[in-house]
Amino acid sequence: MTEADDQRLLLAASQGDRAAFDGFVRRHEDAVFRLLQASASCDADAEDALQEAFVAAWKNAGSYRGGPSARAWVMTIARNALRRAHRRRAGEPADFEPIGEMGLQAGWGRDEALEGLARREVLERALGALDGEMREVLTLRDLEGFSGDEVAEMLGISVAAMKSRLHRARLRFVSALREVAHG
Amino acid sequence: MVDLDREVAGIRCREVLELLSSYLDGDVTESEKRRIDAHLLECDHCLRFGRDFAEAIGALRRELRRSPALDQDVARRLRERLAKE
Numbered sequence A: 001m002t003e004a005d006d007q008r009l010l011l012a013a014s015q016g017d018r019a020a021f022d023g024f025v026r027r028h029e030d031a032v033f034r035l036l037q038a039s040a041s042c043d044a045d046a047e048d049a050l051q052e053a054f055v056a057a058w059k060n061a062g063s064y065r066g067g068p069s070a071r072a073w074v075m076t077i078a079r080n081a082l083r084r085a086h087r088r089r090a091g092e093p094a095d096f097e098p099i100g101e102m103g104l105q106a107g108w109g110r111d112e113a114l115e116g117l118a119r120r121e122v123l124e125r126a127l128g129a130l131d132g133e134m135r136e137v138l139t140l141r142d143l144e145g146f147s148g149d150e151v152a153e154m155l156g157i158s159v160a161a162m163k164s165r166l167h168r169a170r171l172r173f174v175s176a177l178r179e180v181a182h183g
Numbered sequence B: 001m002v003d004l005d006r007e008v009a010g011i012r013c014r015e016v017l018e019l020l021s022s023y024l025d026g027d028v029t030e031s032e033k034r035r036i037d038a039h040l041l042e043c044d045h046c047l048r049f050g051r052d053f054a055e056a057i058g059a060l061r062r063e064l065r066r067s068p069a070l071d072q073d074v075a076r077r078l079r080e081r082l083a084k085e
């Protein structure tokens, strides 16, 4: 299955082909839900957004015009659904801690070796310790493997802002890894 | 005493730290790359931290990339919801 297959499935779906849309859902639901779980504060929110996103994708299949990959397209819809759900809640404070501080916390200049790198549950706990925005950018870039340009587009921020957020997220991840593995 | 503002090979540790992700992603300019490479040859702190950092991101990608499939109940409820449209 390729990007061209996605385009065909969505075109067919836009003409009411339910089986084609089911195929599209099967192809992307895992990745979309992983992203939503990474961003949402609880699984129930993630699941609501998952449903809302695929309902919207079904209704709007005809408006997909290529450009970003179909997966990026449906992930963008999903993120917007989640954001709408969160709009009334207090947002997390923006994190503008200086990079130097974050580097020191992540262990720059210290002698203790980093441990736990081969242990999945340690990595998962470290990832879980990040705030939603940081987990989201790490998930998209390092786990789902989207390009920097695609991630910036999905997050609706500039490429420079995406890079800055990604770097902070990675530094925080290393700090969290130290805390989880040593603490 | 460790000092992030120490300059080695024409670039401070703090700047190396700031560029680390871009360096790993192959996203620095030729001249930045040359200066960082030279810095890492002489600066133990940055070399060790850079290695830890790269290994941590590598482990994250390797170990967690294949995340488990969607929970069967979540998948079923999604289909039930879509069936109403």
Ligand SMILES: [Zn+2]
Pocket (backbone or CB within 6 Å): B008, B012, B013, B016, B039, B043, B044, B045, B046, B047
């Ligand atoms: Zn240095």
